Amino acid sequence: MTTPSITQVESDRATRATPFVQSGISYGCDYNPEQWGPEVWADDVLLMQQAGVDLVAINIFGWSSLEPRQGEYDFTLLDTVIELLHAHGIRVNLGTGTSSPPPWLTTAHPEILPQAEDGTTRYSGGRQAWCPSSPVFREHALRLVEQVARRYGAHPAVALWHVSNELGCHNALCYDDDTAAAFRVWLEARYGSIAALNDAWGTSFWSQRYGAWAEVHTPRLTLSSRNPGQVLDFHRFSSDELLDYYRAEESVIRRHSRVPVTTNFMVTAHIRNLDYWSWASKVDIVANDHYLDHRLNDPTTELAFAADLSRGLADGGAWLLMEQATSAVNWQPLNVAKNQGEMTRNSLSHVARGAEAVCFFQWRASQQGSEKFHSALVPHAGTDSALWREVVQLGATLDRLNEVIGTRVVADTAIVFSWEAWWAGDNESRPSVSVTYLDQVHAAYTALHRLGVTVDIVSPDADLSGYRLVVVPALYLVTDSQADRIAAFVAMGGHALVTFYSGIVDEDDRVRLGGYPGAFRTLLGITVEEFAPIAPELAVRLTATAGTTLTERATGTLWSERLHLAGAEAVARYAEGPLTDVPAITRNIHGDGAAWYLATAPDPATYRDLMRTITATAGVTAAGPENDGLLEVVRRIGDERSYRFIINHGNTDRELDAHGVELITGTDISRSLCVPAGAVRVIREDIVS
Structure with a gap:
């Protein structure tokens, strides 16, 4: 089977793909009818109508049902379910069915199984038991996609194509021989010569110099630490390899369908293996899966961050929440059930930040399998349950918010986020x-979130000209052009906050000599001669100069530096320890703007105090009041109206100034609005020209 080139696919998308069209916010779920008998299906579609569900993802894990034996296809079940959904006015998000191979395939071709970094094989019995570089797997998978796309490519029920499922969730990094061969091809295309590869990886260290491409392997575990350049490039390669796989499936679909194609990203706290900045322009609409992670100190704020990042991947436009949980998941050490109203608050937090679909895994809670204790729209308890009643209520609430479709979130503050810097x-x-990288990103985001500031999450290559403040947390790896872009933003009158461990290396993980923070020394007006990390159980008091809102209780944790001023002024200094009186926070005038530097990890209260000063200086406009993280206020803005989402996660009612129409209750608001504890309110506001 010949796969069209990337250029051909992009041309095909421009001429054949239609936009994902919807008249309102989609309400949907994954549906796995193969887990249930036909007697249940008719009841399911009636319940879907009762709940207001109008978009259903099917055939996500359908391979073993569609192709029970090699080359033998049975579409009876899928035909029946698609027709049943279509007859009840429910659109289909049609999976290609390739996310996990059937047992007959891994039995006949065990070479497709993935290898872990210790060189051992991972077997079938779970999911994603395939290596992204396996030509045998790709051949069989694309053959299935051809069958599915040919059969349903023009079916009127199909509103969206869903390639595979959560690509790279378990198998992003494979270390087998097929992967090594593909890695060499990728490296040769990137570097052109072995000499250039040796230079990029610094292989003169520890006698690692390569003489031929055949000597290069995947970075399996070693007796010592591994070559960091090799590990970094392997992450880049692995992200590109799975993207290439996505595009191979997409190209098959394109031969048979004009319906938009996407796959579900995993913008969440514990998945980091795919660089979604490079993926986002390759899908017809950005879709994300997000689950509250109760291993974090503040999972609700992380949800807001992930939603803002999903909007960033969509270039500020609409995106789809493809999966979330109605209540508990099944894969955390403690799988916490959501309180009454929490599912609604979580859902509308995504909508407030640009989502135009709210979907769940899954429709009906499984009786068997690894996810049998994962919550669903229809729980094990059935429809006589508080959860089901909230599911129905959420559907009605989303219907009342349909008019927000097409509006955009507008922010004057951005955080620069980089998967390469993370790796x-x-x-x-x-x-x-x-x-850790993500902790520092979350800390900066949380400080802004507590101030009621709406944040865009942007790529290091993004246009920054529309912002007043740009925050650059722990951008360890940065290219010259990316650093220049941030400096130019400040020179033109912008404000930036750069935090420690930024600007240290170039794109080859090569240290920038002359003192830290490397690429940002001139912008920040400082130089650092040595890192001085602080033990995690310790904290160092900070003393502030005039003009900030830092208190006497201000402390720094985790990190300090032997920093020297080179044009900047000290905003705060260490008040104790071996670096007493050394600057810990600085500010430098650069062109028409100002660049701040944070050389330590401040405690949350101190971080908020610092951000309060910086946002005020930069002229940042907050969407809502400063709070303790239990109140979210976000605006979506259209040509004539704006919509203010107010989400009260707390246990007390909140009173806010407001004017307009509250959409959920249908109430006219003339002066103020009370948002009850645990509730959400959405106000339609006329824009005054």
Whole structure:
């Protein structure tokens, strides 16, 4: 089977793909009818109508049902379910069915099974038991996609194509021989010569110099730490390899259908293996799966961050929440059930931040299998349950919010986010394993979130000109052009906050010599001669100069530096320890703007105090009041109207100034609005020209 080139696919998308069209916010779920008998299906579609469900993902894990034996296809079940959904006015998000191979395939071709970094094989019996570089797997998978796309490509029920499922969730990094061969091809295309590869990876260290491409392998576990350049490039390659696989499936679908194609991203706290900045332009609409992670200190704020990042991937436009949980999941050490109203608050937090579909895994809670204790729209208890009643209520609420479709979230503050900096900064042999990239990003986001500031999450290559403030947390790896872009933003009058462990290396993970923070020294007006990480159980008091809102209780944690001023002014200094009186926070005038530097990890209250000063100086406009994280206020803006989402996660009622029409209750608001504890309100506001 010949796969069209990327250029051909892009041309095909421009001429054949239609937009994902919807008249209102889609309400949907994954549906796995193969887990149930036909007697249940008719009841299911009636219940879907009762709940207001209008978009259903099917055939996500359908391979073993569609092709029970090699080359023998049976579409009876899928035909029946698609027709049943269509007859009840429910649109289909049609999966290609390739997310997990059937047992006959892994039995006949065990070479498709993935290998872990210790060189051992991972077997079938779970999911994603396939190597992304396996030509045998791709051949069989694309053959199935051809069958599905030919059969349903023009079916009027199909509103969206769903390639595979959560690509790279378990198998993003494969270390087998097929992968090694593909890795060499990728490296040769990137570097052109072995000499250039040796230079990029610094292979003169530890006698690692390569003499031929055949000597290069995947970075399996070693007796010591591994070559960081090799590990970084392997992450890049693995992300590109899975993207290439996505596009191979997409190209098959394109031969038979004009319906838009996507796959579900995993913008969440514990998945980091795919660089979605490189993926986002390759899908017809961005879709994301998000689950509250109760291993975090503040899972609700992380939800807001993930939603803002999903909007960033969609270039500020609409995106789809493809999966979330109605209540508990099944894969955390403690799977916490959601309180009454929490599902609605979570859902509308995504909508407030640009989502135009709210979908769940899954429709009906499974009786068997690994996810039998994962919550669903129809729980094990059935429809006589508080959860089901909230599911129906959420559907009605989303119907009342349909008019927000097409509006956009507008922010004057951005956080720069980089998967490459995440990979490189969290690599082996770093100054402190207690310092992790995502923690520092979340800390900066949380400080802004507590101030009521709406944030865009942007790529290091993004246009920054529309922002007043840009925050750059722990951008360990940065290219010259990316650093220049941030400096130019400040020179033109913008404000930036750069945090420690930024600007340290170039794109090859090569340290920028001359003092830290490398690429940002001139912008920040400082130089650092040495890192001085702080033990995680310790904190160092900070003393502030005039002009900030830092208190006497201000402390720094995890990190400090031997920093020297080179044009900047000290905003705060260490008040104790070996670096007493050394600057910990600085500010530098650069062109028409100002660049701040944070050389330590402040405690949350101190971080908020600092952000309060910086946002005020930058002229940032908050969407809502400063709060303790239990109140979210976000605006979506259209040509004539704006919509203010107010989400009260707390246990007390909140009173806010407001004017307009509250859509959920249908109430006219003339002066103020009370948002009850645990409730959400959405106000339609006329835009005054």
